Amino acid sequence: MGGMRQKYHLEPDRGLLNDPNGLAYFKGKYYVFFQWNRFAKDHGYKEWGLFKSSDLLNWTFEGSALLPDQIYDQDGVYSGSACVIEDKLCLFYTGNTKSDGRRKVYQCMAVSSDGRKYLKHGCVLETPADYTEHFRDPKVFKGSRQGYFMVIGAQKSNGKGAVALASSCDGVHWSVKGNLAETEMYEMVECPDLFELDGKHVLMFNPQERDNDNDVCGVSFSAYKIMEFDEKTETVGDRDLDKHCRFDQGFDFYAPQTFCDDKGRRIMFGWMSRMNEMQEQIFAAEERNIHCLTLPRELNVKNGRLYQRVPEEFERLKGKQIPLEMPKTKEIKAVFPQKAAFVKVSGSDLDQGIFIRFPEDGTKIFYNGSEKVFTFVRYDWVNKTEEQKSFPMEMLYSLELWLDQSSIEIFLNEGEYVLSSRIYSKGEGQTVIFKGMTEKSEIECKEINTGGMHNE
Structure with missing residues (x-):
């Protein structure tokens, strides 16, 4: 037998999986959406697929959840997040479009009251003038007092990376406040996440080297920074993303995202791949699908570092x-x-x-x-x-x-x-x-x- 298909990690039955998206605990269920190409084992098409679970161990694969079927997302339903707002599961994602080789993106919203049908509400945020169209991966969270915040992976108009911050009083109407944090070393930042944990704030992000002239991605990896985020002034104490810790020391880890469950735990999933094209072709040659997510991990801040542990449910395995x-x-x-x-x-x-x-x-x-x-x-x-x-x-x-x-x-x-x-x-x-x-x-x-x- 053998083969590459996993026994207890999340992967779809066919096609290519990448970033975990829209992680949420909603009406007694864990929701793990993910970037999915159901047609081929490459990155030529992007929709959101969905896994659901009631216990983090036994998962149901629900198939397609969000398709690239509107004018504002016709070339890909790209990465994003979920936030429960007024008892509804609200999904935020980047709609990707291309015309004559030029990219145009929109930060979009879809809403579900039952976790089965998702009604698209269209674009809630267009790219501001200070950024290129590498402006994506909205992560939305509720403020500790009132309102909502969104962190967005961005490239400034000068070709350097940043994490942009937007805010909203209702989760529907958004305004960009500027750069929460910036990098001089990297040309792009992807898939940011910001949350409070153990009395600190943690900013997770993925710095990326890019050849801006040819619009080609180079080296990228996952990092985090422990900091202080002031909701009132909408600023952090240290804006320098070039001072950071690596999230994972292995070969295959990218685009982690977190959510809070009903037990108050901060749970994270990551994409367990950084394979290049040749590695992918050989690795999955005999399989219908490629790539999987990491195990869920419970996060804590201790001794100035982010600790990751497998949740207690996995003792039962x-x-x-x-x-x-x-x-x-x-x-x-x-x-x-x-x-x-x-x-x-x-x-x-x-x-x-x-x-x-x-x-x-x-x-x-x-x-x-x-x-x-x-x-x-x-x-x-x-x-x-x-x-x-x-x-x-x-x-x-x-x-x-x-x-x-x-x-x-x-x-x-x-x-x-x-x-x-x-x-x-x-x-x-x-x-x-x-x-x-x-x-x-x-x-x-x-x-x-x-x-x-x-x-x-």
């Missing part, structure tokens, strides 16, 4: 304990019957160093305790070699792995650092080999129960 084998070598081994697996290693001795490998797929994880560097290595399925991500890390005391058929999400120190990556999956089973462990280490290996889950 943990199944049978996998026994540890201890050959005569200094290795410890666990053999899983399927790729979907949970592994946790903890203990004070991890700070001295640890080495974990997955021989079937060519994945390696190691922490160098003397140099204080964490490294993740995966098989490069295009060049048939290895590729790696490394970053400095002062201390390691906990390492948690959530593995699926073709992905790995690594949570270090209870979510202080996270690495998200797709894996070129070979076969069905999974062997994990540990080195560098002492009697102070604890290893937990469990199967993941995926029966009855996913996009039914």
Whole structure:
């Protein structure tokens, strides 16, 4: 069997998925919309698809939700967000149009009272004169006192990136207030999100290098900045986006978005891909679809950093304990019957160093305790070699792995650092080999129960 299709991550039955959109908790259900091309495994068409759930674990795939069928969105229903306003689910998105090769965008609104039918209300905000038509991805949230705010990914008319801010008294009539924050290093900022959490404000954003002359996108990644947002003056204390933290240290993570659920938790999903065209072609050659979302993650601010944890509901997915084998070598081994697996290693001795490998797929994880560097290595399925991500890390005391058929999400120190990556999956089973462990280490290996889950 094998293949790349995931067992417990959200992905549609066909086509290409990218950014999570319109995340919301509405009338007892979790809503996860997403950018979708249902016709092909490329980015040539964009609508919104939809998953729904009552428990974050078991999801129903609802198919199409918003189609590019109006004059203001005829060339794509691009990314956006959701906000519950007066007991209605209000979706905000960027309508994309092109005429004679020239782009024109509109920030649009669609409304539903039942979460099934979405009535488009058209454009609620046109691009102001201070910006190019790279003006998109509206994220709307309710103010703590009154009114609503919208952050928008933008490119200023001088070709540099910014996060624009708009406000509204009713969620329908909007006015742009100017730049909330700006960058001199990047030509565009995509998919911003701003929210209050644990007494601070967090601005999430995706800086992007662009060749403005040829209108071509280069390097882009996800970042965040902890700051103070003053609703009254509609300003932040530090407007410099070039001072930021990376959101994820892995290969495949982009365009994260958050929402608040009925338990008051700040939940995030991200797009688990940054593949180039050649990687996509090979990775999904045998599948009807490509790309998936990350696991949902509960966010918190601690010690000046954003921590990410898998929500408590996922404890219910943990199944049978996998026994540890201890050959005569200094290795410890666990053999899983399927790729979907949970592994946790903890203990004070991890700070001295640890080495974990997955021989079937060519994945390696190691922490160098003397140099204080964490490294993740995966098989490069295009060049048939290895590729790696490394970053400095002062201390390691906990390492948690959530593995699926073709992905790995690594949570270090209870979510202080996270690495998200797709894996070129070979076969069905999974062997994990540990080195560098002492009697102070604890290893937990469990199967993941995926029966009855996913996009039914």
